Amino acid sequence: MSSFSTSAKSMLMLLWLFVALTTAYVQNTATWTQHQLSNPASKGPPEPFPELFGFDPVGNPAVPLSPDPLVRYTWDKSTVNASQLQIYRVPQPVDIVITPPSAIQNDSIVDSVIIQMDWGVERAAWFEFVLSQSSLSSSNNLGKISGWHVEAGLSEFNSVYPGKKRKPVLYNNTYFRLETNKELYEGIRYTWIYLTKTDPANAQPLSLPSVSLVAKIKPIAYQGSFSSQDDRLTQTWYRGAYGVRLNMEAQEFNSILIERGDRVAIQGDGHPTMATALQAFGDAPVYDLVQTQLWKTNSGHVNGHHVVDDTIMSYPMYWVGSVLDWYWATGDQDGFAKLVPDVLSIVDARINDFLKDGLKIVWQGWDDRLGNGWCFHDNDPCNQEGHLTFAALVVKVVRDVYRALVHLPQFDKDAARYKTVHGNLVNRFRSTVPEYPDKLGVHSSANALAAGIATPADRDLWINSTLNDSVTICSWSTFNQYWILQGFAAADAMESAIESIHHCWGNMLDTGKGCFFELSSPDWTSFRKDGDRLPTTPSLCHPWASGVTAWMSTALAGIRPMMPGYAATLVAPYVSATHARVNATVPTPKGSIAVYAKWQEAKLGAAMATIHVENPQRLPELYVGFRKSVRKCHLQEVKGNGTIVKEAEAPWQAKDWTEAIAQNVVVLRATSYHTVSFQAAYVCEQQNQGASALRHGNYPASVSIDRKSQGDGLKEHGADGYILLGANTNGTNVENLPSYVSSVEIYSHGFEGSNPVDAAYVGSSDTDPAYLPFGDSRRLGWLGMDDDTYWNPGIVVDVNTTNFGKIAGGKEQSSVLISVHKDKDKAMRYKLSLYCVAKTEHEQFALRVMDLSTLNVIAPTKMIDKHSKGVWWSVEYDSSVRLRIMGIYGMHISAVAFSRSAPTISATTD
DSSP: OOOOOHHHHHHHHHHHHHHHHHHOOOOBTTTTBOOOOOOTTSOOOOOSSOBOOSEETTSSOOOTTOOOTTTTOEEOTTTOOTTSOEEEEEOSOSEEEEESGGGEETTEEOSOEEEEEEEEEEEEEEEEEEEEETTSOTTOOOSOOOSEEEEEEEESSSSOOTTOEEOOEEETTTEEEEOOSTTOOEEEEEEEEEEEESOTTTOOOEEEEEEEEEEEEOOOOOOOEEEESSHHHHHHHHHHHHHHHHTBOSSSBOSOSSOSSOOSOOTTTHHHHHHHHHHHHOSHHHHHHHHHHHHHTOOOSSSOOOOTTTTSTHHHHHHHHHHHHHHHHHOOHHHHHHHHHHHHHHHHHHHHTTTOTTOOOOBOOSSGGGTSSBOOSTTSOOOHHHHHHHHHHHHHHHHHHHHHHTTSGGGHHHHHHHHHHHHHHHHHHHHHOTTTTTTOOHHHHHHHHHHTOOOHHHHHHIIIIITOOTTTSSOSBHHHHHHHHHHHHHTTOHHHHHHHHHHHTHHHHHHOSSSOOSBOOGGGGGTOOTTOOOTTOOOSSOGGGGHHHHHIIIIISOEEESSGGGSEEEEOOOOOSSSOEEEEEEOOTTOOEEEEEEEEEEETTEEEEEEEEEOTTOOSEEEEEEESEETTEEEEEEEESEEEOOGGGSOTTSTTOOHHHHHTEEEEEESOOSEEEEEEEEEEOSSSTTOOSSOOOOOSSEEEEEOSSGGGGHHHHTSSEEEETTOSTTSOOEEEOOTTEEEEEEEEEETTEEEEOOOEEEEEESSOTTSEEETTEEEEEEEEEOGGGSSOTTOOOSSOSSOOEEBTTSOEESOEEEEEEEOTTSOOOEEEEEEEOOSSTTOEEEEEEEETTTOOEEEEEEEEESOTTOEEEEEEESSOEEEEEEESSOEEEOEEEEESSOOSSOOBOO
16 A cells, blocks of 8 residues: 555544544443444444443443453343344544545545555454445435445455455445455454546546444453553453454354354364353353353264364364363353263273374364374374374373362262373373473473373473473464463463463564464564564464463463362462562352462562452352462461461362472462452572573574575575476476485475475576576576465365465465475585565565474574565575475465575575
């Protein structure tokens, strides 16, 4: 978009502000009434849900750090059915861009124009606007618009989402609604209006008196809360909660907000979603909604049925985890007992094939270390880290099941049996897994910590090595990151957990507004800003990324049920010199529990920790916990209205309680239940109080960009060998590999498995320096994808990490992988280079670099853009590598080249 005219922008903004003020809600908190919001000049289409009613707009405290426009709203439960959705209108965007500015003169649109609107945050909404001919009288502006072509578009990011630009539906001559799917709503932050003169001689000027987003919402209020002295942690909690709220339907939770074919209730996807819903919105309507979702997605062998993605072996296990989360939150014994037969049938199946060779786990997550998605084909079996991560998950679920069953007398024998099975599985994992313990990866070691597999020595090993590197700690999928957080909590490695939240979720605070994303990488912030389209075009409102919110309430604020339904509750918040305050509320069936905890340096070498608990409903059993050691501070004494619980009597039955936590927490039973206050004194070592817990590692490989040498750079970058992609006139490659490279495989990987990628011949030239030298002339071929050929409307993508589309050879692909196998016996540092020529001026893509053996990231992800004249991207490393080429606005590569010495031309690092 070009820069906009200040006067044109101001004219539209003032006009829309006037309409907003004259049609806004009258919010009367005393009588809970509203006025209908509609455009006074024209009658719009019928809406599927009623406008907001029965609400109090200031019923909850203000939360400036929340992205949710309705964070303060509460609803009158006596008049509002929470299972029926409501809508509200947003009558003015926060910003507009007009291209060209000259198309708007005074109060009229006089020429073809594109108007881009930023609505500030993402919403579950649809887009409506009013257009009228300026020549019509104000008393009758419902005349037909002639001489103009009208289109509209929408997106989560600042360019139109593929397939979401079309002609809007016209109602009553001047009222337009963009309808992209039968449910109307999309994940929307940006909208566009495209006005094109089709008959310049006769087209009359237009006015645009009204624009609005119509946003749907489930009328439930926040019951939980979180704040910290660290604003970004507070933002993180509310971002996660908002993403879950936007994906609440009348009778289920969706898996994604934007409609791309997979907007349904998905069994495993819903696990972090429901966990967060229980912590942030826990109340009778949400308890019912979660229970409804559990039955809808029940794939058990007793009362269950086939559901979306239940062939993914981990997904029924996550469903079991959600059943247990719901039971701990609600204490609904009858409801839980009805689900137990299906829970046990699912768990028994996985116990029977535990660590079985050739097990088809189908999918374990969107990260190359886990197989990067689908892995059920003969040519792409799931890798070992994926299998071990799944096996550790099975062990964790078995433990969680027996800990829940002990609270129901009729399942005493089952509880005892599964406790024994858990011990047996732990021993089998330790004794039969060759990678245990020092060769487990990030995902499997985190699950092993959470499962109770780890010995104290294992915990120290993994926390100080495998899980202690900022380069590798973030999973490419925010879904997987939830379980890494659980591993940290199980080891009581809270400082590492907090830093990983900053590192792995914090980047999303900077590159979007509203929710968390389907996929993410910390280094994307180096080349993408707020509102930009991201590599692979992930969903920007994916509730599976919201597990961090649930984790912060239970582990960081430390409010855990010791008995289902919070009949007994443990409050053990984490505070330290670097995380000095936490203030949180967690809902329970009998009312909310609030905790305020702070850490303060009392004097040199001493500190005080205070925990204050508000328990207005006087829950009968309340326990408070203090860490014995916090960083390098050691507990000396505790004062307050309670008694210390002996270690042998400590609350082992508390949800997610582990040996590591128990060893480091002193538990006190409160003797006063309405308001509880304790204060603890610590003696501190003076060194390293503020030192980072998570090692900020260095990338072992280096990346450079050469924008000067163009095609002639092949002589330097390909001094040892190369592959010229599609350089033959029939589209085949010209290959001349160096001796230290045994093979180069270029393939796509998606739901259909791994498939080779075909290149295409572009042409020849004697003069174009962007073309590569080829005998006495120059040639260019390439492989890749076009921006306008992927995310076609109607393509069904179950879980997406990358862009789907048609490559030059006509096959569908999700992303392009290049695996370079180097002879192991010839260890050396070499340079691998890609030559890239843009097919279109706006082409952009990014490159993710991994070690082929570990599949850990080894270099910063860089974006390739502005390369219509050709650019060389290079990585220098000493072993086999994998490159993942991720389209943003298309991608094309023309050569893969090798050299062992730095090129003599001038190279720059982007």
